[in-house]
């Protein structure tokens with residue numbers, strides 16, 4: 001009998017899949033048998049990610065996409081379907097942060113963060129919907145953050161975008177449940193990636209504060225996201241929709 005976690009024959013797009021958490025998820029999906037489409041802006045980084053997946057025996061391709069561009073989001077889905085014949089899984093992972101006090105942001109900076117982290121996830125989901133509806137199944141996984149739950153002084157647009165991810169996830173889950181499309185969010189804790197390497201340089205004491213606050217006593221790694229990606233992309237999670245699951249070493253439950 002085929003395992004409920006088996007993703008053989010499934011096609012997945014991972015936005016921002018050329019590094020960090022996105023690549024960790026892409027590698028997990030690939031190990032479970034899925035064909036993965038890496039979708040990001042930096043073509044060299046995507047080529048390297050592709051090579052690493054193929055080196056482990058996985059099937060993958062790459063498309064160059066700016067997820068803030070609606071036409072790019074549509075073209076990304078079209079090219080995944082053209083290359084691989086279908087689309088089963090979409091991971092909306094691309095994201096950025098601009099750290100400032102709220103009084104210092106320009107409108108352009110606010111919009112850049114909201115467009116990259118939130119509007120993009122909506123546009124990519126919208127682009128993926130007809131293909132998923134056609135095959136009467138689909139899995140959408142949106143990446144939130146601890147900033148979906150908590151606030152900090154230096155992340156106002158980021159927190160707004162990540163709070164929005166959770167509510168958008170619930171709304172899409174309700175809208176598309178009848179089409180057998182499940183939509184869930186993953187809320188990473190503090191994970192060692194390029195994004196947080198910059199944060200650690202910019203914010204004195206961050207590294208120690210994260211270690212002290214995280215019950216697991218360590219930073220998360222990209223490969224910590226393979227399991228949740230496979231679970232939420234597979235039929236094992238068919239009755240789970242609209243949730244936001246922390247993957248945080250206990251950060252969000254520590255009193």
Ligand code: NDP
Pocket residue numbers: 015016017018019020021022039040041042043045065066067068093094095096116117143144145146187188189190191192193194195196
């Ligand atoms: P990285 O900076 O390593 O990865 C971000 C990815 O997003 C890159 O692959 C980048 O690729 C892509 N990206 C950024 N802007 C665009 C764009 N306009 N179009 C297409 N792709 C884009 O960071 P992480 O792996 O840490 O972050 C991944 C997700 O996880 C983000 O949504 C982030 O907010 C979230 N997250 C991360 C946490 C952490 O501790 N690291 C904690 C909580 C949430 P390219 O530059 O080639 O386009």
